[in-house]
Amino acid sequence: MRKLNGKDVFPEVPAPVHRAVLDALDRLEDPGVIGTEERKENRIMLPKKKNRYTAAAVVGAAALAVCSVTGYAALKYLTPSQAALEVNDHKLAAAFQREDAVLIDESQKYDDYIITLLGVASGADISDYIPSDMALGDKAMYAVLAMERTDGKPMPDTDSDEYGSVSFFASPYIQGLAPGKFNIYTLGTGYSEFVEDGIQYRLLQFDDLSVFADRILYIGVNEGATCDVSAYLYDETTGKISKNPDYDGLNALFTLPIDASCADEEAAQAYIDRINAEWNSSDSGSESRPEMTDEEKELDAFMSGITGENIGEHLERVEQTVQTLTPDSDGYIEYSWHLENGAGSENARLYLDWLGPEAGETIILGWSSSGGTIEGLCVETLTDNGDGTYTFAVYAGQDGAQ
Amino acid sequence: MIAIEGCKKAGKQMDKEQFTARILALEKRMYHTAFSILRDNEDCADAMQNAVLAAWRKLGTLRRPEFFDTWVTRILINECYQIIRGRKDTVPYEEYEAVCAEPASEAYSPERQELFDEIMRLGEHYRLPIVLHYVEGYSVKETAKMLAITQAAVKQRLLRARRILKERLGGRS
Structure with missing residues (x-):
């Protein structure tokens, strides 16, 4: 993709x-500058890799009971405060040193890994890294986990190529709320x-869940990049979540000590309603819409698995929509398409520098479905041909392709 | 804890003149990065000044000279956050809008001005990756290093930001 020079924008x-x-x-x-270097050199810390999901906002106030501050697996692990410093989050480091922080130090051993929950802190403005576009303020809850191998081999460093070869999905869960839906992706x-x-x-980092203090709050860790709902059992009657004893793999589950007096049923319900609204909202997340039908859910799930690379395996390219496009002098392309059967049409102008694919890449520009079904799908794609031209094409379900 | 020893070489290989030249070559990108976080020229000046001095102090920790740009940018981002933490309030949108409009108004096409405005309207979560990757041309890997997040997270934010921009800019097409 052609890059803009900074001066362009x-x-x-x-x-x-x-x-x-x-x-x-x-x-x-200047002496002061050099002198500072000498004093600071021993405590320079380079930030390590971090990852943050896009997410819901944060709410609530600190509400955790104080637990034991001793232990830390015989000082084997960094304290939560030290861990926060490692990612250059000084506010969080300070938060973990406050009296209302919860230092837990509970380990669970599995075949290959030992998972330890080191501590939890919550409150307003406790991190340097709370995204500024969070909708509900700057309050959040943090949990620090340590993960190590049981065979003594080191976990891959974040700078190594092996990093990510084994992934963990760590998430808060709430009694009464299904883990498959209410997890770090929606709570965090x-x-x-x-x-x-x-x-x-x-x-x-996740929302301050103290409004749910009359329920059991959990931290779960399963191997993999997403929540594996089979790792846990969710009792729909009691709402309690437990480890699935038949699960073949890592399914750590910790409970958080919460002061029940901080429960706020009304706020909790409002929070649930908001997440439900986000869950059902459009991909842009900007507006909510009514509860999806089963067909729409199926469509949503289907589209979530569609990429520029695999779309041809699932949908049919509509040859009459295929266009080779060349950007104008301002970097825009224009395309239009119309399906005779009424399944869809579009006439759009696109600014490639920002919205276009990388060289050789195919991206999905957008999609619609006339009947809210997979069969009625029309998916716009754009491919950077690498020679200055782009190929636009619509892929359609059965109805659109006819 | 930190590989200080392994970092010495690169820093020692760069003298004051070389450091100055590298900083001046990087100045514009630094400014764009700082502005995308702070949205205020006075704060940008402070952040860049602090970052230059901090980078000079920490030069001995630079692992490899080819990472100088991303390394300095990471320091700059930290300085920007320091300034934000010191603010009582964030810069009101109207304030930075006025700042932005002045330099852009004469030379910019309406489309680019609109694009700039929309970028600056993005939440910082998305704005900074967009600026670093698409405006400044840093790779996803470099952007990830500067933001101290994974490449997957950068891609995720870029994708989402692109969608937001497309939605907002696409309204007039």
Whole structure:
């Protein structure tokens, strides 16, 4: 994909900013600058890899009971505060040193891994990394987990190629709310992760769930990139979540000590309603819509598995919509298509630099379904041919392809 | 804990003149990155000044010289967040909009001005990856390193940001 130069979109460096930079460069050898270096060198920390999911907002106030602050597996692990410092989150490090932080130190051993929940902290403005676009303020809850191998081999460092070869899905869960739906993807804002001395640490960030204090709150860890609902048993009568004893794999499950007096049934219901609305909202997440029908859910699930690479295996390319496009001087392409059977039509102008694919890549521009069914699907795709041209094509379900 | 020893070489290989040249070459990208976080020129000046001094102090920790740009940018991002933490309030949208409109108004086509505005309307979660990757041309891998997130997370944010931009910009097409 052709890249924009910064000057194309962003302002030039203003003179006062440039002067500030020059001033700094002039001061490089000032005694104060050099002296600072010597004092700070031993505690420089480079940020490790972190990952954050896109997510729901954060709510609520700190409400956790204080537990034992001793242990830490015979000082084997970093404390939650030290772990927070490792990802350069000084606010969180301070939060884990407050009295209302919960230091847990509970380990669960499986065939290949030992999973330890080190602690939980919650409250307002407790992290340097709470996304500024969160809808419900700056309150959040953090849990710190340590994961290590039972055979003593180190976990792959985040800088190594092996990192990610084994993934863990760690998530909060709530009694009475199905884990498949109410997990880190809907409750959380993501996680930070790093490896230290062969131990993988994960800092989970999620909504402050203290409004659910009259229920059991859990932290679960299963192997894999997503919530494996078969790892846990969800009792629809009691709402309790437990490990599936027949599950062949890692299914750690911890409970969080919560002060039940902080429960707020009304706020909890509002929170559930909001997540339900987000769950059912369009992909942009900007608006809610009524509960999806089964067909729509099926369609949604179907589309979630469709990529530019595999679309041809699932839908039929409508040859009459195929167009080879060349961007205009401003970097726009225009395309239009219309299916005679009324299944769909579009006339659009697209700014490639930002919305187009990478060279050789096919992306899905958008999709619609006339009947809300897979059969009625029309999916727009765009391929960067690598020679300055792009191929636009619509793939359709049975109805559209006819 | 941190591989300080392994980092010494690159920093020692760069003298003040080389460092200055690298910073000046990087200045515009630094500004765009800082502006995308702070949206205020005075704060950008402070952040960039602090970042330059911090980078010089920490030069000995730079693992490899080819990572200089991403390394400095990461330091700059940290400085920006420091400034944000010191703010009582974030910059109101109207304020930064006024700042943005001035330099852009004469030279920009309406489409690009609109694009700029829409980028700046994105939440920071999406704005920064967009600026680093698409405006400044850093690779996904470099962007991931600078933001200290995984490449998958960068791609996820870019995808989502692109969708948001498409939705907003596509309304007029």
